[in-house]
Amino acid sequence: MSSDPWSIAGSRSTGRAARWMRDHQRVARDSLIFVSQRFWTSALVWLLIGIALALPGGLYLVQTNLAAMSDRWEGRPGITVYLQVDADAQVGRALRDQLSEDPDVERVTLIGADAALAEFEKFTGVTDALAHLKRNPLPASLRVVMKGDTRPEQFEALATRLRAEAGVDEVSVEKTWLERVQAMTAVVRRMSWVLAATFAVGAILVTATSVRLAIEARLAELQVMKLVGATDSYIRRPFLYFGLLYGLGGGIAGAMLISAVLGILEAPLAALLGSYGQSLDPRGLNAAFFGVLVFSGGALGIAGALLAARQRLTHLQIL
Amino acid sequence: MAQIEFRDVTKRFDNGTEALRSVSVSFEEGSMTFLTGHSGAGKSTFLRLLLRLDLPTRGQIFVNGVNIAQLPDRHIPAYRQNIGAVFQDHHLLPHHTVYANVALPLRVGGMHERDVVRRARAALSRVGLLEKERMLPPHLSTGEQQRVGIARALVNRPRLLLADEPTGNLDPELSRDIMRLFEQFQEVGTTVIIASHERELIAAMDKPIVELSHGALSEASDEHRSEGSSVQ
Numbered sequence: 001m002s003s004d005p006w007s008i009a010g011s012r013s014t015g016r017a018a019r020w021m022r023d024h025q026r027v028a029r030d031s032l033i034f035v036s037q038r039f040w041t042s043a044l045v046w047l048l049i050g051i052a053l054a055l056p057g058g059l060y061l062v063q064t065n066l067a068a069m070s071d072r073w074e075g076r077p078g079i080t081v082y083l084q085v086d087a088d089a090q091v092g093r094a095l096r097d098q099l100s101e102d103p104d105v106e107r108v109t110l111i112g113a114d115a116a117l118a119e120f121e122k123f124t125g126v127t128d129a130l131a132h133l134k135r136n137p138l139p140a141s142l143r144v145v146m147k148g149d150t151r152p153e154q155f156e157a158l159a160t161r162l163r164a165e166a167g168v169d170e171v172s173v174e175k176t177w178l179e180r181v182q183a184m185t186a187v188v189r190r191m192s193w194v195l196a197a198t199f200a201v202g203a204i205l206v207t208a209t210s211v212r213l214a215i216e217a218r219l220a221e222l223q224v225m226k227l228v229g230a231t232d233s234y235i236r237r238p239f240l241y242f243g244l245l246y247g248l249g250g251g252i253a254g255a256m257l258i259s260a261v262l263g264i265l266e267a268p269l270a271a272l273l274g275s276y277g278q279s280l281d282p283r284g285l286n287a288a289f290f291g292v293l294v295f296s297g298g299a300l301g302i303a304g305a306l307l308a309a310r311q312r313l314t315h316l317q318i319l
Numbered sequence: 320m321a322q323i324e325f326r327d328v329t330k331r332f333d334n335g336t337e338a339l340r341s342v343s344v345s346f347e348e349g350s351m352t353f354l355t356g357h358s359g360a361g362k363s364t365f366l367r368l369l370l371r372l373d374l375p376t377r378g379q380i381f382v383n384g385v386n387i388a389q390l391p392d393r394h395i396p397a398y399r400q401n402i403g404a405v406f407q408d409h410h411l412l413p414h415h416t417v418y419a420n421v422a423l424p425l426r427v428g429g430m431h432e433r434d435v436v437r438r439a440r441a442a443l444s445r446v447g448l449l450e451k452e453r454m455l456p457p458h459l460s461t462g463e464q465q466r467v468g469i470a471r472a473l474v475n476r477p478r479l480l481l482a483d484e485p486t487g488n489l490d491p492e493l494s495r496d497i498m499r500l501f502e503q504f505q506e507v508g509t510t511v512i513i514a515s516h517e518r519e520l521i522a523a524m525d526k527p528i529v530e531l532s533h534g535a536l537s538e539a540s541d542e543h544r545s546e547g548s549s550v551q
Contacts, residue, residue, distance in 0.1 A: 019429035026426075221412050227370070228424040228471070229400030231393075318372050 023237065031241035034214075035249075042249065045210045049250020049297055052203040054257040056196035057293050061258070063192050064284035066185040079155070081142040081162050082170040085113075091167035092140045099142065104150045104158065109143040116141060123275060139169060200300055207246050207304025208311075211239050215312045223318045235316075236309045240302055247301015251294030258285075258293075321345035321381075322510055323369065323479070328378035330364050330534075338364035340534040341378070346512065348478075351505040352540075353521045354514040356531035362514035365531065366481045369512070370404060371395055382479075400428050403472030403509075407484035409464045411456040417443065417467050418452035424475045442474040443467075446500065462493045469497065473504060480504060482513045486520060494520055 035042045083092055092110050099108045111119075116138040121127055146155060155173070162171045215222070222235050262285065270280040323346040330339040339361045346352055354362050367373045368380055371387050379386050382398075390398055411420050422439040430438070443449045446466040448459075456464050465485065472480060480501065486494035498513075498520065505511045515521060521528065527540035 016429075022431070023426075023429060026432075220410075221415075224410050224412060225423065225427060226396075227372075227399065227404060227410070228427050228475075229396045229398075229402075230427040231396040234396075234427060 023234065027237050027241050031238055031245055034238075035242065035245050041210075042246065045206060045246045046249035046253040048206045049203045049247060049300070050253025050257050052199040052206065053251060053254030053293055053297055053300075054261075056192050056199055057254055057289075058258050058261065059188060059192035059195055061262075061282070061284050061289070063185055063188040065282060066181055066188060068283045069181055078146065078174045079144040079159055079162070080172045080174065081144060081168055082172070083140045083142075083167050084169040085137065085139045087140065087167035087169075089140065092142065095142055095162075095165060095168075099144055102158070104147055104154050106145045106147045108145070111141050111143060113138055113140045200296075203247070203250065203297070203300040204304040204307060207243050207250075207301045208308040209304075210246055211242050211305045211308040212312060214242055215239060215308060222313065222316060226316060226318050232313065235313060236306075239309050239313075240305045243301040243303075243305025243308075244298050245301070247297040247299065247304070248294055249297070250301065251297025254297065255290045255293050322348040322383060323512075324381040325365075325368075326379045326381070328368065328375045328380060330361075330368060330373065331376040337534050339368070339375075339531075342531070342534075342536050343378075344529055344536060346510060348510055349505060349508045351502065351511040351526050352513070353524070353526055353528045354512055354531065355516060355518075355521060355528055356537070357516065359533075360531040361534040362516075362531060363483055364534075366404075366483050366512070366514055369479075369481060370402060371398060396427075400424065400475060401478045403475065403477035403480040405465075405468050405472045405480070405482040405485045407487040409456070409468040411464060411467055411471075413455060413457050416453050416455060417448060417459070420456065420467055421452075421470045421474050424471060428475060438474055439470075442470040445473075446470045462489050465489060465493075465497065469500060473509075476509075478509060480509050480511045482511070482515075484515055485513060486515065486517060491520070495523070498524055 081095065083095075089112065092112070096108045096110045099105050113136050117136050120138060144158075146158075159171045159173050162168055225235055262282065266280065273280050325342050325344045328339055328342045329337065331337045342361075342365070354365060356362055364373065368375055369382070369387075371390065374388050380388060387398065412423070415423075418439055421442050422435050425435040425438055440449060440452065443452050446469055448463060448466055448470065451459065451463065456467060459467065469482075469485070472482075482501065485501075486497055489497065494517070501511050501513065502524075529540070530537045
């Protein structure tokens with residue numbers, strides 16, 4: 001007998017790119033099935049990676065918002081001029097007019113004693129404060145907003161000049177607050193970088209360990225694959241998909257954690273910021289941030305899978 | 320030119336064991352040869368070297384004129400895709416169906432799924448196991464598992480078929496069936512090398528023999544003697 005024992009028509013030859021695409025589709029489908037069949041194990045990995053991403057991600061948000069706050073203050077460096085309690089209303093108006101003429105001043109707002117008391121009652125919740133007092137203890141004040149390009153020495157010179165004005169009790173330069181916020185921002189920024197690096201290593205190790213376990217579970221299969229001519233990239237591919245799925249899931253878990261924490265903190269944060277005359281307007285919490293978080297998760301997942309594959313699959317002993 | 324040529328090949332393992340000693344032998348394309356010898360004679364090492372799972376300590380192995388020890392790593396998968404390998408303990412994937420086991424070399428080779436189905440089912444049909452394609456290997460008898468291993472080795476239509484004690488666990492009748500199957504592939508041009516120590520079976524097949532003893536060539540049919548062959 002000399003006929004071809006398979007006696008079937010030859011297979012269709014297909015292009016390399018088509019084969020590559022086909023294999024990726026198959027591996028992606030198999031990996032999704034593998035991960036979903038081990039849902040609770042996968043969920044644990046997602047949560048671990050999510051926590052590792054949420055902490056630096058959350059700190060990044062804190063830093064971004066602190067920076068935005070300081071930008072807002074820095075953009076309009078201010079001086080508050082408190083008048084003497086018994087100063088005549090005319091003194092305040094005269095000073096406002098005088099300051100409005102100053103080329104370094106952007107704008108001046110006069111807050112009368114009555115308006116200050118109303119504001120006090122609004123923020124403290126103490127109503128009818130005057131009923132317990134003989135007279136309004138709050139002075140009128142002037143809120144002076146300087147131009148953005150004002151030099152520090154001009155800033156200080158104006159404060160000194162105002163202190164010498166008749167009817168002025170105290171001049172408060174708001175630079176101090178600004179400096180504190182900026183210092184805090186710098187600390188948080190550095191901390192978020194350190195934490196990001198530390199937790200990125202953590203996320204990579206979590207993924208690498210999970211992928212390594214998957215490799216060990218399929219070692220016999222991989223040895224046979226290599227025996228029948230599988231390339232290293234073919235053998236590695238399913239594990240890179242595991243890493244990617246673990247990482248993407250971790251990124252989504254991290255985004256959910258951050259959203260949950262912000263949801264819990266929203267009310268007290270709004271109250272805190274309100275006490276400083278600021279409204280809660282979280283910056284950086286947008287689709288791009290969540291996109292970067294999920295993308296970072298995916299990238300860290302692939303990095304972990306590559307690490308595990310490199311450790312376990314290089315020089316894999318066959319049979 | 321011979322398809323396969325061992326030139327003065329020695330294989331010594333890290334523990335000092337010399338599995339092959341100065342073996343020079345050649346195999347023509349489309350031949351079917353029994354590689355025989357006692358247990359530990361070096362038969363499996365011989366096949367592992369041909370599969371490029373190990374490298375010789377000394378000497379050269381040429382396949383189609385290429386020294387396989389010098390094959391770049393990136394060419395090894397393609398080289399192995401042209402070799403079918405059958406083992407005594409089958410090396411089947413227990414959690415994959417019979418069909419998936421047989422389809423594996425085709426998928427690894429990047430074949431279109433439609434063709435994978437046709438080829439894998441044809442291979443299973445050829446070894447008489449098509450009706451068991453959905454079963455898992457542990458649910459099959461030893462003989463059936465061996466036939467699945469053979470179907471997997473042959474599904475890719477390899478140019479070279481290596482079998483390491485393929486009938487070791489089988490009854491004589493099944494052993495002869497499998498040998499007849501190997502013969503059919505030889506007849507269409509596949510080079511077949513079967514490592515076996517079953518003297519009765521080898522005698523019944525009346526095929527050329529290469530015999531190893533303690534790692535050295537102790538007997539070789541004329542067609543297998545190559546330049547430098549020395550039978551000890």
